[in-house]
Amino acid sequence: MRAESVADLDGKIVLVTGAAGAIGAAIAAAIRAAKGTVIATDLKAGSGIDHALDVTSESDWQRVAAAVESRHGRLDGLVNAAGIATVGNIEKTDFATFKRVVAVNLDGTFLGCKYAFPLLRQKGGSIVNMSSVLGLVGGPNLTAYNASKGGVSLLSKSVALYGARYKPPVRCNALCPAFIAGPMVDEIAGGTKNPDAVKQKLALDIPLGRLGEPEEVASAAVYLLSDAASFITGADVPVDGGLTAR
Ligand SMILES: NC(=O)c1ccc[n+]([C@@H]2O[C@H](COP(=O)([O-])OP(=O)(O)OC[C@H]3O[C@@H](n4cnc5c(N)ncnc54)[C@H](O)[C@@H]3O)[C@@H](O)[C@H]2O)c1
Known part of the structure; x- marks a missing residue:
């Protein structure tokens, strides 16, 4: 078996959502440093962002997936990094806020996996979904965020099990930063x-x-995108300084 370099994304085309954010931008930079090609998306195009893509909009996903298909014919990776956070307990969180957080964090990740999947299964690929330690453990003031990230972690396992049926497979993992x-x-x-x-x-x-620093999340994302992680799928990968070790 070939030894794969952890930081080698040479020839890989990876779509990143939320690429203007702290973690998304660090991931995009780390993919380029590993010789990968980044398709950067965020709410607004321009200044390093290739496509405007509101992750909650099904028609935006359809438009961007069609553009990627006609330009590249496939994807090798997808990083769902767009996300929002709110603070609020079950009594204080209003329904509109709850629905907005779930729409961006969970619906957005669902739509990303759904519309990128046909492009990823062309040659096999890797999806990295941004969950959180708060997708693994709860906090009294994080009702909406906990619910959305818990959903992202288990959605990732379902996508991983489906993607494992393809040869070569589409892997899918959730990164869980503190x-x-x-x-x-x-x-x-x-x-x-x-x-x-x-x-x-x-x-x-x-x-x-x-x-943590955004670059510490980015290096874990590059690893999961690379062929060095070829036997890792369906995992919640903490990048948390040991927070969930106790
Ligand atoms: N920062 C943390 O401590 C932390 C910890 C664990 C997980 N995360 C997760 O990592 C991801 C990135 O977080 P970050 O720290 O870079 O946040 P950030 O606020 O710096 O960036 C988030 C990005 O998402 C974009 N975005 C928001 N709504 C969008 C939408 N509807 N469509 C498309 N883009 C949208 C924003 O424009 C922004 O560029 C999020 O999913 C977040 O929940 C962050």
Whole structure:
């Protein structure tokens, strides 16, 4: 069997959603550094974003999938990195907010897997869905986010089992980061009375004693996209400084 390099995406074409965000941009940069071709998407096109793609819009997915098909004929990878977070317990979360978080995080990931799948099964491929440690464990103030990310983790297992039927297979895994420095953590902390204290507490909760960096999520994504991860599918992969080890 050939030894595959972990950071080798030479010749692979990978679509990334949420590519203007902290983690999505780091993943796009890491794919390019590994010699892969990135199709970058986010809500607005321009400045490094190839296609405007609202992940909640079925017609946007159909349009972008058709454009990828006519230009490349296939995909080798998909990273569903678009996402939003809100803070709120079961009593305080209004239904509209719940539905919006689930629409972006879970419906968006479903639509991405669904419309990219026919392109991925051409030659086999790898899907990386951005779940979270909060897709594995709950928090009292994270009702909508927990529900959406728990859905992403189990959706990924279903897609993985279906994709395993193809030869070569379409693999699908969920990345489960803990708190990563960037706008999302700033927003969660900003919604509290003492943002700095909250950020400090989040870091102290992590056994490695700090928040993660987007590049640390990106290197795990590149690994899962690469042929070095050829026997890994249907997994929740924590990138969490040990948070879920206890
Ligand atoms: N930052 C963290 O601590 C953390 C931890 C675990 C998981 N995650 C997950 O990682 C992913 C990326 O998070 P991030 O920290 O880069 O957040 P971010 O806020 O920096 O970026 C999110 C990106 O998603 C885009 N987006 C939002 N709604 C969209 C929609 N409807 N259609 C298309 N794009 C949309 C935004 O424009 C933005 O560019 C998210 O799914 C998030 O839930 C983040």
